[in-house]
Amino acid sequence: MSDEQPSPDLTIVQVRVYRGPNVWSYDKALHVVVDLGVLEQFPTNTLPGFTDQLLELLPGLEAHTCSRGHRGGFIERLREGTWLGHVAEHVALQLQQEAGHDIRRGKTRQVKGVPGRYNIVFSYVDERVAQAAIALAVRLVNHLVQPEPEFDFADLLDTFLRQAERTAFGPSTAAILEEAVSRDIPWIRLNEHSLVQLGQGVHQQRIRATMTSQTSALAVDIAGDKELTGKLLASAGLPTPGTESVRSAGAAVTIADRIGYPVVIKPLDGNHGRGVCLDLKDGDAVRAAFPTAQDQSRRGWVVVESMVTGKDYRCLIVGGRMQAIAERVPAHVVGDGMSTVQELVTETNADPRRGVGHEKVLTRISVDDAAVELVRQQGFGMDDVPPAGEMVKLALTGNMSTGGISVDRTFEAHPDNVEIAEEAARVIGLDVAGIDFICPDIALPVRETGGAICEVNAAPGFRMHTHPTVGEPQFIAKPVVDLLFPPGAPSRVPIIAVTGTNGKTTTSRMIAHVFKGLGRKVGMTSTDGVVIDERLVIRADASGPKSARMVLQNPRVDLAVFEVARGGILREGLGYDRNDVAVVTNVAPDHLGMRGVDTLEQLAEVKAVVVEAVPRDGAAVLNADDALVRGMRRRCSGEVVWFSLQAPGSDVRDMIDEHCRRGGKALVLDTSDKGDMIVIRHGRRTMQLAWTHLLPATFGGTALMNVANAMAAAGAAFAAGAPLHDIRQGLRTFSTSYYLSPGRMxxxxxxxxxxxxxxxxxxxxxxxxxxxxxxxxxxxxxxxxxxxxxxxxxxxxxxxxxxxxxxxxxxxxxxxxxxxxxxxxxxxxxxxxxxxxxxxxxxxxxxxxxxxxxxxxxxxxxxxxxxxxxxxxxxxxxxxxxxxxxxxxxxxxxxxxxxxxxxxxxxxxxxxxxxxxxxxxxx
The missing domain is CATH 3.90.190.20 (Mur ligase, C-terminal domain)
Structure with missing residues (x-):
């Protein structure tokens, strides 16, 4: 150990975001290079109090198993001594856990040949949250090494959680995505908010929160106009309160006098219960409440409706069927005879289930002027002590976003009430609708006990149903995904990925040409650009992950062919989760000395990522004549299809013969006095494909590199299910003219x-x-x-x-x-x-x-x-x-x-x- 003293030297040198399979992980990951500086000489067991202070700030670290494989394994490593790059990894993982992201995978490895530098790689849900987590983790580790005077971890953690809440999906979107992932439906986030594409290419559907591709824009407009909604429901014979819309406080009072007190006023086109004022008993109360409602109205109109008393129920209708019912209880506290209202609010907000906004299943209660006034109307001040057992409301509406709680009542509703709610959704025309019932008891028919539908909501929130405060959660994302992808409906387009040092562009074009002949709408990326159905839509080097995502977002594409370059893999990963067929043409010296790739073996490791992305039911088409490509067969979870230019009797052909005897597939050349014939072998079957000298791209068989490319393309098409005749026809009609293969031969x-x-x-x-x-x-x-x-x-x-x-x-x-x-x-x-x-x-x-x-x-x-x-x-x-x-x-x-x-x-x-x-x- 040196005589140096520990100092806060941990710094971030580089950050790279992988958005798909990559050289470090099968899944998307954040790759951070850190430099420990002098801290390379100080593992955790040499830093007095470090571990105890860390656990005091982040007790959740006790659950980390680390390499030990059991709870508390990471703590053992801390006490035995581990390096601070490893600590930063686990802190970043725990910070994401604190934000509600269930992330557990990570690794820390030293940068070869550079003492004190480490690669930290960990998974993420939201890349912006992950980057903020590692930045805060590094700062926390440095603070524990040498205290930073202005460092307030509690405040910084709260800021981090708020940032995570702003960037994260809401609970409704998250529930739908969780269901989609469980069905192996891929998704792409299309903006920084809740617009998401489910599925790929021609099979895609979109959601924004709980609005879907099938949600009628007209129905959303109708639901947003509360007066029109009331009229349509009333015309269908459904129970609704008397409703009229006004633009002035005086008109509101006039309407209230006519329909009778108490009344409710609310914005005509508001949401989340904002601006809703209940139980107004006279004209003065209406005048006082009018500005509150009008401030939340986008068009300035305010609805005055008769007050319906009872409990607040939300009925969720999906595809015309009732899926869940929740009773919504406004934000409140219950007196214990000792604590003030303010203390009770603080105690309630300390519930670990409560968080900022939608980050957790419950929202913290916010004490604003309206809440203070409501408490005063109930006879209390915020510093008064309510009697034990007395409920003190802090909001009039039961919205979860204002701190309310929910009680699941799905299986208690009377069939007549269920029928009314389903009819209301049909009348408005919404595929996903939230029907707000006010009635004494949802278990009794509202036509007899009194009650009414006070609102029909487009894009209803799911949190009250998926995470009720009391009762069983309802898995309501399932019927939503069923609407978009009925059982058996496809969600993915076949993806064929082609990589290699040379020949990948020509091979990609050959594959696309074969499937174009089959009538497929092919989306292709290459070094020349993005091609959609034979139309060049972007002229650029498009062999990276961004271009791949662009193709998968195109609603015409029903098959994708991606040229995958080394640079894109190192920069962002693949940009998609898996490819059905991977083709590797060869590995030769090129791009060496760049991005840490100095040897052919390292270059092969990079290109093998496309092989690792092959699922069990997929295939890798590999060049058996290249030793480094041959070695990739061990990385493939699916079947391997070989192609080779070698003559019979060579070691490579012997290996292929053994492969085919075991039922495998391969493409080889059979030589005769008539020329070379490309042959597809599958087990004991041998199928002649084409004479090489009759393929235009081979220039009479003289361009052996295009013979190899044609074999690779045929192998990929065969593995993807193309009929033999169509493969043959595609290769026979593919030439290296400028129109089919610009810039290639x-x-x-x-x-x-x-x-x-x-x-x-x-x-x-x-x-x-x-x-x-x-x-x-x-x-x-x-x-x-x-x-x-x-x-x-x-x-x-x-x-x-x-x-x-x-x-x-x-x-x-x-x-x-x-x-x-x-x-x-x-x-x-x-x-x-x-x-x-x-x-x-x-x-x-x-x-x-x-x-x-x-x-x-x-x-x-x-x-x-x-x-x-x-x-x-x-x-x-x-x-x-x-x-x-x-x-x-x-x-x-x-x-x-x-x-x-x-x-x-x-x-x-x-x-x-x-x-x-x-x-x-x-x-």
Missing amino acids: NMIDVQGTDVVVDYCHNPAGMRALGDFVERFANRRDAKADLGKPSRIAMIGAAGDRRDEDVRELGEVAADFFDVVVVREDANLRRRAPGEAAEMVADGVRARMAQGARCKQVTVVPDELAAVRHCMALANRGDLVVLCADKHAGVLAELEGLAHQAQAGAHPQGLVGDPDLDPAELRP
């Missing part, structure tokens, strides 16, 4: 020169592209004007890659091309202009010195200038490969050159295709 003829436009940008991709160039060039007829056709390439590397990867790109290209022209990306990614291009050129020169094929290398940083330079070097019959950054601009430039050759003069402007975006013509 697009071949066009420009002045007798074959030009290929591709996205290749890393060494592994360049090797695959070079293999295609070799195969394709060897099969071409000689078109050159003079001698042997030349191979010319334009290449460029992303600036955020490692120096060795940038140079290697040039080294690989030098082996396959005669001339290499090096360009730069429009986004230099923190490198100096010309730096990345010169590194690529250095790699080319290094291989040239070793005798590589390349004989000339030129640096032309501007992409379009580089395109023109390549085309100026090319003769008829040459092969030009353009590895483009902005493919639309490159294709437009080539189109202009072709038009120039046909017209015999330089065009005044490019003859642009509508799909070639002019905005991309310049970097």
